[in-house]
Each structure stands twice: as C-alpha cells, then as structure tokens.
Amino acid sequence: HIAIECPYRERLDCLSKVLNYYGGTGRIIVFTSTKADANALLLSDKITHDVECMHGDIAQNQREVTIKRFKDAKFQVLVATDVASRGLDIPNVELVIQIEPPKDTESYIHRSGRTARAGKSGTCITFYNHSNVEFLHRIEDLAGIKMDKPGIPSDQDMLKAKTKEVLVKL
Secondary structure (H helix, E strand, O other): OEEEEOOHHHHHHHHHHHHHHHOOOOEEEEEOOOHHHHHHHHHOOOOOOOEEEEOOOOOHHHHHHHHHHHHOOOOOEEEEOHHHOOOOOOOOEEEEEEOOOOOOHHHHHHHHOOOOOOOOOOEEEEEEOHHHHHHHHHHHHHHOOOOEOOOOOOHHHHHHHHHHHHHHHO
C-alpha cells in the first residue's frame, strides 16, 4: 500500500507519472469517486496507455463487454467508479490507483482488493492531499495496514525505471 501526496489540481500529471513508473505491462484499475472524474480521465491526453471507462451511466451490457475486454487484456487501464470495486474477479490486476481516498475504509478495502488476488502480488496507490491525512491514518488503523509514502516519482526516477526496462528487454 502506497500513499502519494498530490494536490488535486496536479493529479493528472501525478497519474501520468505513477502509471509510467509503477504500471509495467500488467492490468491497472484507476478508481475515481465520480462519473465525471472517470470521463475526464478517459479523455485526458495525460494517460498514454490504452484505456477504457466503466461507471453507472454506462449500460450494463456495455460494462460487461468492457470487463471481458479488460480480462482478455485488450487494453491495459480501466478507469472506474466503485461499480468495479465489488463482485468482479479480474485476474492479473497488478496495480490499483485511487485518485483520491474513497469515502470510507470499507471502500478502500474493496478497491485495493482488486489487486494481489489468488496469491499474486500487486500494488495499491492512493493519492491524497493535506486535507486527507487524518482520514488516511484512520484507513491504516482500521484496515491494519501501513502505507509507504514515497512521493511522486521524479524525472530521474522515471529515467532509471525506463533504462532498467530497456536493459531487461535486451
């Protein structure tokens, strides 16, 4: 569990860096609290990965198609509201990103539970700002976890990660 301090107005830039630094090649779910935020992320030019969106205004049959495509690795990033946080078994989700802390600890647990399933490893990253600090501490206490707080990946971190990725491919 990772918490990254990110001012609300900078979250698209933060998300871009986090996706590129932590994203790898596995499946990623980005959780938003609102349908409007989900749509904004879907349309953002900051996300350079293949991305699709799922929320309550999307028809059930289209949501089912989106989930099947995600399970079949037809795209890497699913941007979703809490409609995707429960009752879905999606294998091989390596990264969950919450662009802001959810409304309660139970929602945090359900969202973060989309990764690290069936004995596999995974990472859950939550963006927060100074007004969310106490709530993050409450999540840590109630969920029995401790979040690392490494900060937003720097340009140097990004370069090192990409260099390592290229060397592994060679």
